[in-house]
Amino acid sequence: MLCSQLHGSNFCDCLNWKGVCIYQEFYDNGNKPKEERKVFSCKVVDRILHEESLLIIKFEAPHKLAIDLAKPGSFIFIRSDENIYYDVPISILESDINTNIVTVMIEIRGIKTKKILDLKKEGNIVIRGPYWNGVFGIKNIEKQKNNHVLVLARGIGMAPMMPVLKRLIQNDNKVTLIVDKQPFNDIYVNEWLDKLELIPQEMNLIEKGQLSPEAKVAIKSLIKYNNVSLIHIAGADILTYKVIDYLDELERKDIDLSCCNNMKMCCGEGICGSCTARFSGHRVKRLCKVQTDPRNIFGGRRFI
Template sequence: MKYEKVDCIDAGTEYCPCKLAEYGQCLICSQCQGEILCDCLNWKGVCIYQELYNNGNKAKEGRKTFKCHVKEALNYDNKLLVIKFKAPHKLIIDLVRPGSYIFIRTTENTYFDIPISIMNSDVENDIITIAVEIKGIKAVKLLDIKTGGSIIIRGPYWNGVFGVKNIFDEKNNKALILARGIGLAPMIPVARKLISQNNELQVVIDKSPFKENFAKEFLNEYNIKISENFLLDKGKLSDQAKRIIKDALEYGTNYIHIAGADILTYDVINYLNKINRNDVSISCCNNFKMCCGEGICGACTARFSGHRVKRFCKEQVDPRSIFEERRFI
């Protein structure tokens, strides 16, 4: 029998218990799920049921919305928009950790909310940097953002990366980051955390489909090995990527972060399985569709064998388990 650890990114934080607990759908607490016995799946040092009871059986106050001043907006051929904006200091601190993201929009209409990963959170100057790939109606609307204008944000949210525990566990080792496309943005907080934990870091970048390495400003702050290569070839893991992974593993690397589309993560996991390296720790981008960010709307849900439903805006999992027993119909 295979044991799968279940975790909620919000458990034990100021936003717990949430609406899921209020309506009997908590990811962690058995009693908040309507059970009689206490069988907490992942103890975080706080009793969620007790917190719910103390709060009058109501969820804690949710994330707040802020109107922020745009310090700089860089438009790359209407395909990529990099935005730097001023934000409250506490929010800046909350968004430092790997996997942090926010919802952004330009109007008061909440239908235009877009979940965007944090590229950089500058706690000294209270500046947040994000990068947006311009696709779809919501993203096109963001092209209205200009330097000196304003932006409406909601946050903080933290489940933008799967395998966060693997990132925090990686210390004094060798690590490899494979980043492609817009994945270069959420890669930066992961790289910073790994470097702060005294890891020897190798970063491989595939700029496709962009012409610019828009992460260069932040990568140049660190003395790390950076190279550019094609990671995908006709929807499959490229031969260059396979060689890079193999060489890194022979060098002693035992952790890989994959910052890109699901197909890149899926192919890397399959390649590691093929060469019998299931011992390599992995983290990756959370590419599931986000809408409310609170597990209520169901946009982020995926169904697995055993009639299990996972809410990936909150549920923290190991990347390998995402593609196992998943129902695609």
């Protein structure tokens, strides 16, 4: 347990905790532990498998849950049966509050995601949620009004970018979308992009571990001629790192950033430590709960 006072100490010693006060929540709840996130068994209404490695699942959720999952950065833990050890965190592609249909896109990689292949249409899917910290820099997204925004997406990052795109367009922003479909053969979110009347520009964003020359030209040109106020990065951490480095090279730290939270998660509550990362000064951050600017997440990070 993280809280020193609940351990029996007489003072607060939460030196490495920058989230909510656990003791205050305990006190406000009548000195009783708060309920954990609820587990739901939902009906699968559709199941589409692409390329044997990309699975789209649509399931019917309770109305309140569908509303909660409509926010940018929403994610859930899902599994195909009652085995809690097969929980896997998956970002929301779309949550339709009119039909209560929630859509997720899953890249089949390891034993947990392979287990999800057992799900059948008209069968049941077990989910735990809602959770909302799937995107860093939410405040930067929410404050954009009538601005020009650049969204860079690569691979499975195409899925969690959709709620962000929807919010940006709702706030009357002009969005330029650049998509790198690698490692897939197609852009499988075109169905949802059509609803937003967005046509993506296809481009190779990463080349030999670096930001590609064409990506650099596109970013520099859009910043110069379109007065871009926010860049949202939906992809692997390496893409976020390289974009931040390039913006530093251009001396454009004034541009707001947001990006996907790609940390490995297990409990989602900031307790188990699976999502912890170490920073300079021996600081430890639990990235399933920390909500801040991406520059603060990717700066001063230790990799050993």
